[in-house]
Amino acid sequence: MRHNKRSLGLLLLFFLLLPLLSGCWDAMEMERRANILAIGIDEADEKEQKKDGEVAHLKTSFLKPQEKLIKVTAQIAIPGRIPLGPDQGGGKKPVLVMSVVGHTLEDALMNLQQQVADELFLGHLRIIVLNENVAKHGTERLNDLLRRNPEIRRTAALVVSKEAASEYMKLVPGLDRVPSLYLADMVDNLSALGRFPPSFIGLFWTIYSSKGQEAYLPYLTIKQKGILELKGLAYFKGDKMAGKTSPLEIGIFMAVKGDSKGGYSAFVQVPGTDQMVMVRVRSRKTKMKIELKNGLPHIRLKIRYECEIDEKDSPKIKINDSKVLKSIEKETAKNMKKSIEKLISTTQTAGSDVFGFGEHFRAKRPQYWNREIKTKENWERAYQQLTYDVKVDTLIHRVGMKAK
Structure with missing residues (x-):
């Protein structure tokens, strides 16, 4: 009897542990996957359009999308060549760059799979580069696959490029041996350096789906071989x-x-002179008040800048003089106010509320929003009629050190 109980216990333990043994039944070695690290998307030219692979359709038998073909350029990691430590030399490229065309992003990736022996894997995708022309024609045709595919991380970077996106896939940066990692790290570090607000593909989709704000992305350009520059902010409607x-x-x-x-610096002219100083913004504090004025949305902005003087172009400028310093503060505040009003006006003309003023009205004035606005399209029109008051204060804390 005792022996039977022990055998029964061991049998039950065996069946309980059996499911754990199948935990890696569908595992696949990294070397058996074609890991895509970066993707560049351009419009296909006439010559490239003739390279349609007919994988998802037949030209004569099946209907196909009417949109212009896109060119997809991918960086695929070469197994064993991604550096994990100090450079050992050898000069071997860590990635393979391949280009295909397709009617949609999935169509292009299927064409790419026809040319690659291993299964394509997007779980390590770090950055997607959209050419400016593709971004202007719309990202909706790309968003569907990217949002549905569970392999794609929401923290991957998404940027707009001035040049062909394929050129970014061929970059040979001097500061990193893997081009895609350099591109992604550059975008990630922009936020840490105060050069750009947080930006990644998941945040882009969240803003795009909101009713009271339009999306934005970093706008990059290639200065010279292997050197990138943040050229501005691309805003969407x-x-x-x-x-x-x-x-x-x-x-x-x-x-x-x-x-x-x-994180930004600007030249400011010292009042009453033709001399300039370089003023760097160290921090800011913004207060926003929303209200209705004559039935229309109205914004009151109060922004306080904490600054320091990094450089002056003449020894004649007495920045240790409190009166001179006060005049520089007032001139800086005046310039900032003009720049803010100009940028708001520019985005109003485009009907693109990238600041998210609409989300503030939707949260704090729900009755007005539900009665007058309701939809994103209506807010685009209301934003063009929005009025605003801007007040800017500037305080210069430090003027640097200089040995006498």
């Missing part, structure tokens, strides 16, 4: 790119949005 800012206007955008960390 719906799923289409509506315009772009200058690099300095990114700091203005962040101030209105309420991002506290500074």
